[in-house]
Amino acid sequence: MGMGRVTRRQLTNLLGACGVAATLGGLTFGLPALNHALPADRAVPTDRPYDIGGGVSVVPPPGARLDLTDTRPGEESGTVLFRVGPVRYLISVQPFDGSLGAAVDRLRRRITGNSGYQVTGTELSVATTDGLRGVQGGFSGPGRGGRYVVFVADSRTIEVTVSGADLDLGRILPAINRSTATLRYAPEPAG
């Protein structure tokens, strides 16, 4: 073997290693790229309740589109993300053994756990038309503002977070508030 000459073994080895790196690259960058290339939102009827999961439903606000990447309905829990123009309207239902105060505290900590985010203003008591009682507050982050509402119903917590630019929020929040008031918990009868 001459100095600096690439042997057949080295070439095969190089090709094999490039194949491994390419497959890994396909997983790491190819799948996310394909995901981004596919449309993430889908139309959703806004004239009837949408089942979020865990026995909770909500009537989406007018103009809302379903974000498929963060919407996962389930029997015990569920998440739905609506996009109302540039505003994110996220509702999450999770099993929870605790008081409303503890549930609010938990969400507040998660919000302020994000770098640059803080809770603003005072919290208010709210209720849905179906009688669910909850607590509402506000938060702000880099270039964004937001609103959170927490309900507790039958060992489940229902967390609502709305976020967007202040101007968009001011315009869209009334419709989202009306939607949040339609939150309803109706568990499946035990079979």
Add this chain to the structure above:
Amino acid sequence: MTAEPRLRSDRSAPVQPGAAPDRRLPGLPAFWIVLALLGAGGVRMTMIVTGYVREYPVALLTSAALFALLAVPFWFVVSELDFLEREPPSLLLIAFGWGGLVATSASIPASGALDDIIAKLGSPHLAADWGVALAGPTVEETAKALGVVAIVLIARHQINSVLDGVVYGATVGLGFQIIEDIVYAMGAVALAGQGDTVEPVVTTFLLRGFVSGVWSHTLFTALAGAGIGYLVVRGERSFRTRLGAAALALFAAWASHVLWNSPLLRDGLGNGAVALLAVLVLKGLPPLVLIWLLVRSAHDREADYYAEQLAKLDDAELITPAERRALKAGSRRASARAYARARGGWRARAAVRRLQRAQARLAVELSRGTPDLSRWSHEIRRQRRVLNRLGHPEAVAPDGKGPWRRTASAVFSTALALAVLWAVVSTLGGG
């Protein structure tokens, strides 16, 4: 004419002579590419962990300690499988690093993306029910199997048997398992929203460690590694056959993982502890039995091969027929050590351990055709003299002596493990 008794191990792939560790690894392009991928994975995982160090230092330390502890029995089993022809620590470290750094850092974005693709092409309901079952196994089993392929590329000569593929596969899986469990635990801490607390870590540890601990990445990737090992060592078969066998093993690893993650039987058996245990058995037992049979077959094949090498010596001071039989199985090796301790104390046990190690190494050197075997022969004779002085000349446990104690110990350990499992399942599963 009397037919030669057919060894159980004859059913699995043959063993090639063990190769001496190659010190020229850096000469291969694959070595540098794998090193670069390990570096990139290391940077990515460091960035993730740095966030946890800042936010949840106590929880991170606790989860690292708990899941490292959980890795000990897995590591012990892999080490016992690897007893005869030991793989070089540097390659095992690369395999472990691939699992913990490369496969994890590739799987985090890829699994999420595939889950979203399932939601987009199917529906959010489909993704909620089957996303975890399909996305995780597809991405993770591929990324981990690439780790075994990487080992083949940088040290092809070290894969001498299907068992070597199992060992490298299990090591890649173990690395992946530890890091993934820590990431899951930290995700639970963040979701709990209670600051730097250890409760979510402990819950994750009980769920992933005890309830589903056996059905782990170590097991699945061992199966994939067996297929890649077969592809490499079964040179006398056509490439298409070998590739088919490797693909089948990868598919089996994927299918076992899918079955385990799937929502099947999730609601059919109720919510109690008995139902949860029934699901564990129904979904987990088939792949567990399949993998156990395959690994045992590969292990027996390798053990038979190296025992035959030692039989050629025909020197009872180096190894007796009973010791050769004991050397072939981890349980008999352990029984021999336990029996030596009972008869001659800890010194006798240590001498038997060293004797077994030297005998295994001598078998490997014989297979390599090493001309000068004096180093290992001297070591065996030295340990034999120690054993003679301690009144325990042969490193075996008589039939019926060692095994019953080990069986009783195994039964007790299994009963204890089941009791712990039952308590955990009752607590978590609402028994």
